[in-house]
Amino acid sequence: MQTNSRGQEIGMLLKKLVSENNPQTVAELIHAQLKIGQLTWGELNTQVFCQHWRDESLHEVLKEIAAKLDKATASEIIEYLTDQNGQEKKFINLFLAAQCLLKVKNGVKKTTEKKLLKALKKLSQYGTGFLILYQSAQELQESYQIREQSIATIAQTWKNDPQTLPWLKILAHSSDSGEIRATAVEAIARGWPDSPEIYLMLKNLALGDRSWAVRSTCVREIALGWPDTKDTLPLLRALAKSDQSPAVRTCALEQLASHWPDRTDTLPLLRTAAEFDENLGVRVCAWQEIARRWHSGLGTASLLKNLAQTGSSILRTVAVRELAAGWPAAADVCLLLKTSAESDSSKEVRTAALEELARRWPGEPDIYPLLKTKAESDASSTVRRAAVQAIASAWPLNPETLTFLTKIAVGDREAELREIALQELAAGWPDHPETLPLLQKIADSEDYWTVRQVVVKAVAALPSPSLEVFAWLQNLAHSDRHLNVRETAVEEIARRWSDRGETLPFLKSLVESEHDSHLLSVLVRAIVRGWPDDPETLPWLKNQLDSAEALVRQAAVQELADNWPLGAETSMLLTAKAEGDRSPAVRQMALQKLARGWTNQSQTFEWLKIRSQEDEDSQVRAIALVELIRGWKDEPGMFEFLRDRALSDVENQNGSFAYNPRFTALEAIIEHYPENPGVVPLLRSLSVSDTDEQIRALAGRRLTSEEW
Secondary structure (H helix, E strand, C coil), X not given: CHHHHXXXXXXXXXXXXXXXXXXXXXXHHHHHHXXXXXXXXXHHHHHHHHHHCCCHHHHHHHXXXXXXXXXXXXXXXXXXXXXXXXXXXXXXXXXXXXXXXXXXXXXXXHHHHHHHHXXXXXXXXXXXXHHHHHCCHHXXXXXXXXXXXXXXXXXXXXXXXXXXXXXXXXXXXXXXXHHHHHHHHHHHHHHCCCCXXXXXXXXXXXXXXXXXXXXXXXXXXXXXXXXXXXXXHHHHHHHHHHCCCHHHHHHHHHHHHHHCCCCCCHHXXXXXXXXXXXXXXXXXXXXXXXXXXXXXXXXXXXHXXXXXXXXXXXXXXXXXXXXXXXXXXXXXXXXXXXXXXXXXXXXXXXXXXXXXXXXXXXXXXXXXXXXXXXXHXXXXXXXXXXXXXXXXXXXXXXXXXXXXXXXXXXXCCCHHHHHHHHHHHHHHCCCCCCHHHHHHHHHHHCCCHHHHHXXXXXXXXXXXXXXXXXXXXXXXXXXXXXHHHHHHHHHHHHHHCCCCCCHHHHHHHHHHHXXXXXXXXXXXXXXXXXXXXXXXXXXXXXXXXXXXXXXXXXXXXXXXXXXXXXXXXXXXXXXXXXXXXXXXXXXXXXXHHHHHHCCCHHHHHHHHHHHHHHCCCHHHHHHHHHHHHHHHCCCCCHHHHHHHHHHHCCCCCCCCHHHCHHHHHHHHHHHXXXXXXXXXXXXXXXXXXXXXXXXXXXXHHHHHCCCC
């Protein structure tokens, strides 16, 4: 109890001082407490690093503390961080450990450094291969970001290690994705620019690599790091003209325009690309570079004026934007934009012209009437929306604007226009006496739920959160006829009235009376995230784990794991849900939270093996295997375990290969254990006699591939 109280005291001190933006002072205070014995070395780890490594706002403080530690203590703390299971926090434990390593003045043990480097190299392969199939688009993007960050961290932290550059070169030339190899290429170019072979490597990759991402990176890094090398300009010009990828041609043109604008052959090259490149994106880039880098050049304005009238709709839009930005004092440019706004056949061009007229020429007497006319009568709703927003932003002091926006908000035929007008009214006239009554009236009478939802957000954002508004939102949260409006009201109440004593009881009362499972899950998340420190929140959340609704139990599992990650009780509760909940989705959520967030690696490993065998749902068993492979593929006996799963898992009744545990196990074997002598006999057996067509096909394809 005393230890927990001490940890809370230290945590509060850290956060208070960090809020004052002085990490150096915090570090000095911590070290002073160590010297006089108010804080022990053991407490430094358990109450400072152990409790707070998940909080990125404290990382600067933790690094400053580490900077002054002796070798033994620094090694202990870096090893502790390396050992943590940081999947749920995108492995910030490892990146913090590397940052601490760079800061430590007295160095750390070689074994500690090697352990961290090994963990980061393993992380550079995170989520690769068939694991991609089991990731959402967001998770896939996060996996790439984690891998890229690990590569950059290794390159920076171990720059002086003689093995780092060769490792990066192998990665740059590997069969990995272009984006990952490009990260390695960038690290090489910026970390070892004086190595004589680097330029030649970049040049060869720029000319011949299969990936546009690698070639583009090489182009950029060559221009930045070797601008005076005799081959650089000819190389960039050649790639700007003839590389098969528009992205590479664009990159080369940008570098030429940026670094060599004074060369006589740069502008003609851009002009040629602007007029004749087969890719529209390249032409757009070339025109933009011409407009911005050769603004004062003879004929540039004339070229853009011609483009604004004769180019494609996208190029006309580019010309309108560049003319307005570069020649705001030119009367003929203003006249050209008025003509484009009124009569151009493209809604994109009309929109761009209206926006630029409002931004650059608000003082012209005929611009405001023009925008009002377009807002009311243009054939395109896109143009009308742009005109309404332009009027609100450029003429807030014009007495006609409020009346005009009110008219649109109340009576326009299009719901989207009404939404835009309402948002602009609330943002531009929050204290006007008519604003709140108007918004509430519209919310009460409006048929479209999207408009009512916009009103809820607008009213909640008003600067004076009155009791009247609070009561009004409570009523909507309780009884609006559309679920999305009620959800928005709940979220806004939780966000903006969290300091009112009656808010939490009101939200809890909604949980008691609500029947919709989705809104119940929203309420659970709002309550936990809004009041995590309330002593009643955790007991209340535990009760939600037994809700009759699977969505509520799933939300409760997520919030429990995210907000109370260190507790032994949390581990026990999650284990119970992962093993015994009647919903496969809840069991899967609990299983993944345990696999990615808990620190007892060996216990979690054995438990996941059991779940991959015993769960009654094939999807949960497959996900258990995925988590095993993600975190423990190098453990002794994994090949034999996966072989058993590939041979003996219960038949997958759904026929969905993505959630067939046997298929998952076989994929893992093929990808991670190709050299094991048991693989080929297994594939031969499965390809001939297995009852599952998908398993036979996968085994057969692998046996006949060139790699075997």
